[in-house]
Amino acid sequence: MVRPSVETNVILDAAARLIAEQGFGSVRMDAIAARAAVAKGVLYLRFADKNALLRAVVDRxxxxxxxxxxxxxxxxxxxxxxxxxxxxxxxxxxxxxxxxxxxxxxxxxxxxxxxxxxxxxxxxxxxxxxxxxxxxxxxxxxxxxxxxxxxxxxxxxxxxxxxxxxxxxxxxxxxxxxxxxxxxxxxxxxxxxxxxxxxxxxxxxxxxxxxx
Structure with missing residues (x-):
C-alpha cells in the first residue's frame, strides 16, 4: 500500500536499511520510496535530490x-x-x-x-x-x-x-x-x-x- 505522506524518519529508516544492504552507490530513489511505501514524488518534496536524502541519512x-x-x-x-x-x-x-x-x-x-x-x-x-x-x-x-x-x-x-x-x-x-x-x-x-x-x-x- 502506498502512503501519500509519511514521517521523514520513516523515509530515512528505509534508506538506511537499503544502504546497509546495498551500499550508497547502488541505492535508488524508487527503491527507497518502495521500501518506505510512499510515492517517489514524496521523496522529492522532502529532499532536493538523492544526495540530499543520503546526507540526511548520514547526519541522522x-x-x-x-x-x-x-x-x-x-x-x-x-x-x-x-x-x-x-x-x-x-x-x-x-x-x-x-x-x-x-x-x-x-x-x-x-x-x-x-x-x-x-x-x-x-x-x-x-x-x-x-x-x-x-x-x-x-x-x-x-x-x-x-x-x-x-x-x-x-x-x-x-x-x-x-x-x-x-x-x-x-x-x-x-x-x-x-x-x-x-x-x-x-x-x-x-x-x-x-x-x-x-x-x-x-x-x-x-x-x-x-x-x-
Missing amino acids: EIVLAIRRSIELVEADRHGGSFSRLYVHAVTALHSRPALLRLYQEPSTPLRDLPQDSESVRARELLGAEFIRALQAEGVVAADLDADVLAANLTLWNQALATQALAIGVDELILGMGTLLARAADTGTTDTNAGKRAFVAFAEALIAEREQR
Whole structure:
C-alpha cells in the first residue's frame, strides 16, 4: 500500500536499511520510496535530490550513534576513562550498519560531505580536541601527543570498519580498549569528569548535526 505522506524518519529508516544492504552507490530513489511505501514524488518534496536524502541519512545515523554512545558511557561505572569512552564510542558506531558503509565503500557520492573536512574532523568524538579536553581533566595521560593518538585511532577505526575480519569485532574493540587502558588512562578511580566532558562534547556534536 502506498502512503501519500509519511514521517521523514520513516523515509530515512528505509534508506538506511537499503544502504546497509546495498551500499550508497547502488541505492535508488524508487527503491527507497518502495521500501518506505510512499510515492517517489514524496521523496522529492522532502529532499532536493538523492544526495540530499543520503546526507540526511548520514547526519541522522551519526546522531543515533552518538546518542547510543552516551547511553553506554552513562551506564558504565568506569565509563569516563578514556579506554571505556573509546570502547563505547566505537561500539556505538558499529551498531549503525549504514554508517559503516561510508568506510567500506572506496567510492561514494558522499565523499564531499562536510564531516570529511579537517575543521569538523577535529571536533569528532575521540578526536584530538576532545583528547586534549580529557587531558585537562586528568583523564588522559598528559605526556601523550593528542594529535598523534587521535590520528592512530582514526586509522585503526577505519581499518576495523573497512575490513571483513575473521575474528569478532567486539573482541577487537575490547582489545584496543585494553591497550588504551595501559597507554592512555591515568588510573583515576573517579571518572565522572571524563563522563561529563564526553556528554558535553557529544551533545554539542548532536546539536551541530540537527541544525543542518
